[in-house]
Amino acid sequence: MALNSPVFPIPTGSLLALGALLFCIGLFGALTRRNLIIVLVSIELMLNAANINLVTFSRLGVNPSLAGQVFSLFTITVAAAEIAVGLALLLAIFRLRKSSEVHDLNVHKW
Amino acid sequence: MVEYAWLAPLLPLVGYVFLLALGRRAPEGLVAGISVILTFLSFLVSLAVFTALGSHPDATGAYTFRWLTLGTHSIDVGFQVTHLNALMLLVVSAVSTLVFLFSVGYMHKDERFSVFYQYLNLFVFSMMALVISPNLFQLYIFWEMVGLCSYLLIGFWYFKPEAALAAKKSFIVTRLGDVGLFIGIILLFLSSGSFDYSTVFQAATSGHLGLPWISSAHLTTLAAILVFTGAVGKSAQFPLHIWLPDAMEGPTPVSALIHAATMVAAGVYLVARTYPLFEASGVALTVVAWIGGITALLGALIALTQRDIKRVIAYSTISQLGYMMMGLGVGAYAYGMFHLFTHAFFKALLFLAAGSVIHAVDTQDLFEMGGLGKKMRITQWTFLFGALALAGVFPWAGFWSKDSIINATLQSGHIVLFWFAEIAAFCTAFYIFRVYFLTFHGKPKDEAKYAHAHEGSWVMTVPLIILAIMAFIAGFFNTGLNNYGLEKYLMADSPTGLIGHVYPDNVALMIASVALALLGILVAALMYWKPVISAEKLAQSLGGIYRLSFRKFYLDEIYYRLIVWTGKLIASIVDFFDRYILDAIVWLLGRAGYMGGVGLKYTQTGQVQTYSVIALFGLMILVAIAMFHVGGVF
Numbered sequence: 245m246a247l248n249s250p251v252f253p254i255p256t257g258s259l260l261a262l263g264a265l266l267f268c269i270g271l272f273g274a275l276t277r278r279n280l281i282i283v284l285v286s287i288e289l290m291l292n293a294a295n296i297n298l299v300t301f302s303r304l305g306v307n308p309s310l311a312g313q314v315f316s317l318f319t320i321t322v323a324a325a326e327i328a329v330g331l332a333l334l335l336a337i338f339r340l341r342k343s344s345e346v347h348d349l350n351v352h353k354w
Numbered sequence: 355m356v357e358y359a360w361l362a363p364l365l366p367l368v369g370y371v372f373l374l375a376l377g378r379r380a381p382e383g384l385v386a387g388i389s390v391i392l393t394f395l396s397f398l399v400s401l402a403v404f405t406a407l408g409s410h411p412d413a414t415g416a417y418t419f420r421w422l423t424l425g426t427h428s429i430d431v432g433f434q435v436t437h438l439n440a441l442m443l444l445v446v447s448a449v450s451t452l453v454f455l456f457s458v459g460y461m462h463k464d465e466r467f468s469v470f471y472q473y474l475n476l477f478v479f480s481m482m483a484l485v486i487s488p489n490l491f492q493l494y495i496f497w498e499m500v501g502l503c504s505y506l507l508i509g510f511w512y513f514k515p516e517a518a519l520a521a522k523k524s525f526i527v528t529r530l531g532d533v534g535l536f537i538g539i540i541l542l543f544l545s546s547g548s549f550d551y552s553t554v555f556q557a558a559t560s561g562h563l564g565l566p567w568i569s570s571a572h573l574t575t576l577a578a579i580l581v582f583t584g585a586v587g588k589s590a591q592f593p594l595h596i597w598l599p600d601a602m603e604g605p606t607p608v609s610a611l612i613h614a615a616t617m618v619a620a621g622v623y624l625v626a627r628t629y630p631l632f633e634a635s636g637v638a639l640t641v642v643a644w645i646g647g648i649t650a651l652l653g654a655l656i657a658l659t660q661r662d663i664k665r666v667i668a669y670s671t672i673s674q675l676g677y678m679m680m681g682l683g684v685g686a687y688a689y690g691m692f693h694l695f696t697h698a699f700f701k702a703l704l705f706l707a708a709g710s711v712i713h714a715v716d717t718q719d720l721f722e723m724g725g726l727g728k729k730m731r732i733t734q735w736t737f738l739f740g741a742l743a744l745a746g747v748f749p750w751a752g753f754w755s756k757d758s759i760i761n762a763t764l765q766s767g768h769i770v771l772f773w774f775a776e777i778a779a780f781c782t783a784f785y786i787f788r789v790y791f792l793t794f795h796g797k798p799k800d801e802a803k804y805a806h807a808h809e810g811s812w813v814m815t816v817p818l819i820i821l822a823i824m825a826f827i828a829g830f831f832n833t834g835l836n837n838y839g840l841e842k843y844l845m846a847d848s849p850t851g852l853i854g855h856v857y858p859d860n861v862a863l864m865i866a867s868v869a870l871a872l873l874g875i876l877v878a879a880l881m882y883w884k885p886v887i888s889a890e891k892l893a894q895s896l897g898g899i900y901r902l903s904f905r906k907f908y909l910d911e912i913y914y915r916l917i918v919w920t921g922k923l924i925a926s927i928v929d930f931f932d933r934y935i936l937d938a939i940v941w942l943l944g945r946a947g948y949m950g951g952v953g954l955k956y957t958q959t960g961q962v963q964t965y966s967v968i969a970l971f972g973l974m975i976l977v978a979i980a981m982f983h984v985g986g987v988f
Contacts, residue, residue, distance in 0.1 A: 346961065351960060
């Protein structure tokens with residue numbers, strides 16, 4: 245590969261499509277999986293889809309900048325904190341009810 | 355002195371508050387002492403105001419301050435002193451003082467002695483404040499307070515079911531009249547823009563009272579008759595007289611104070627106070643005269659056959675109030691008030707003497723008494739004075755005032771009313787002496803009660819003696835001896851010096867009236883003292899008429915059928931509407947909410963994921979709507 249060949253830019257549409265696909269997979273997982281851990285993982289997927297969108301859009305505009313990428317770093321930090329809390333809650337629930345199945349958590353049923 | 359007239363009602367109020375602070379267990383001597391002294395001071399103030407006014411028209415005055423401003427109208431409160439007010443103050447305070455003194459003996463050892471005096475003080479305060487009110491608004495407030503106190507005092511022995519019922523009856527029946535008075539006051543305010551007497555009267559006499567839907571003359575008549583309905587209720591005139599005899603369930607001093615001398619006089623006072631309004635409307639005056647005449651006759655006829663000593667006197671009160679109203683109605687303003695003045699004394703006397711008798715023998719049934727004169731000399735003689743005054747025997751007080759009214763009725767051309775009055779006068783002499791002979795003469799019918807009888811202590815006899823003296827001399831205040839002082843005094847209220855009419859004495863009529871009264875006494879003596887005529891045989895031969903009188907013309911029963919049943923009918927219709935229509939609607943609404951809740955509860959799975967799916971679809975719908983309507987994408 246020639247060193248001076250230009251970098252082939254990935255088209256914006258493909259990146260957004262990737263983000264959309266990832267989001268839909270995450271949403272589907274969050275809504276259909278029974279295991280709470282998988283649900284949490286799916287939520288992480290949706291967050292990452294949002295990150296991809298942020299990075300993608302940061303390339304565009306009148307003044308392309310690094311702001312979007314920095315912003316996604318913050319999001320990853322927040323996501324890490326959130327998953328820590330989420331897992332802690334999950335553990336507490338598991339200890340109490342001996343189950344991590346979503347269907348067993350129906351205290352609010354009529 | 356006139357500007358201090360507010361002290362007269364204030365002193366009993368002070369007494370009331372003070373007794374309230376002392377509490378229910380206060381010693382009898384202290385309670386009664388304070389009350390009697392304060393009312394007596396109030397009487398002195400009234401007397402000073404009365405004399406300070408003299409017969410100068412200019413000496414009267416109103417002292418008010420602005421209380422409320424409603425748009426362009428304003429309401430004042432304060433007090434007003436006219437000759438009429440001063441006379442009323444004097445009568446109320448004088449009778450009250452004596453009744454307060456008498457009650458010391460009568461109510462002795464009653465459990466609620468202190469409460470009794472509280473009510474009495476409050477009542478006297480309300481009555482006096484009513485008298486010196488400068489406008490109709492303030493008058494109405496105290497009018498209702500008088501009604502309330504009367505309710506409390508009639509039902510004082512509330513543990514007796516009859517007393518509780520009587521209190522309720524008096525309150526409800528007078529309330530019927532009060533509604534009329536209230537509507538009348540509102541009408542007058544709407545059309546004249548003021549509650550003040552002078553403004554209202556000026557508008558009435560100059561024909562400026564009209565409202566868009568009614569002419570001035572008609573409105574004056576309507577308002578005057580409505581005001582008169584208030585007086586009919588309070589003064590126990592036909593057809594609202596039925597509460598007064600039942601009100602005799604209260605303690606006897608209360609009957610003397612409220613139902614003889616002061617409260618029932620409030621109605622007569624109201625008509626006298628608003629007299630220019632009645633004068634501006636001939637129809638209203640005629641109504642007053644006829645209602646008064648009918649009441650005078652009806653009361654006297656019923657009193658003929660009653661067995662209860664207090665009820666006879668109660669019906670005589672109704673009858674005498676009828677005379678006063680008739681006097682006012684035929685234009686004899688001064689004579690109506692004159693009769694009120696003399697009647698207050700001799701009727702309070704009769705009630706207190708009856709109270710003394712009841713206190714001694716512990717029964718109210720005339721046919722269980724008899725021969726008491728030997729044991730109760732003072733009561734007998736004072737009662738005799740009261741009876742002579744009531745019967746209208748020369749020269750006792752009742753003779754002068756009643757004869758003036760009868761004379762005015764004749765001279766003003768009301769022939770039918772004149773005969774009503776004369777028949778009633780004959781009946782009056784008969785029934786009161788029937789009571790006198792049955793009570794004090796003849797043989798004792800109940801030996802045990804007779805043995806128990808005794809004269810009361812000085813607190814009971816002194817008021818009787820004072821009232822007996824007044825029952826003898828009160829009439830002279832408006833005779834040639836006094837240069838007709840009272841009527842001139844009262845007439846001074848009007849700038850022209852003429853309210854209503856006065857008539858010269860008619861000696862022939864006087865002789866006829868006295869003869870009639872003496873005839874009544876003679877018949878009573880023949881029937882109940884030296885039984886020449888058998889009362890029972892007479893009653894049998896007049897069976898129907900006797901029963902009619904004994905059963906009070908069946909008016910209570912008629913009212914029960916007509917009014918109570920109508921009320922019950924309306925109530926049952928309203929009850930049906932409420933129960934089966936309004937309640938059904940409310941029940942239906944509740945049921946709908948409940949069923950909705952039951953239906954929707956099945957959507958609650960408790961699953962977070964289900965909720966999220968629904969939220970997602972909701973969001974999608976919202977986004978779609980936003981795209982269609984706001985974004986315009988499609």
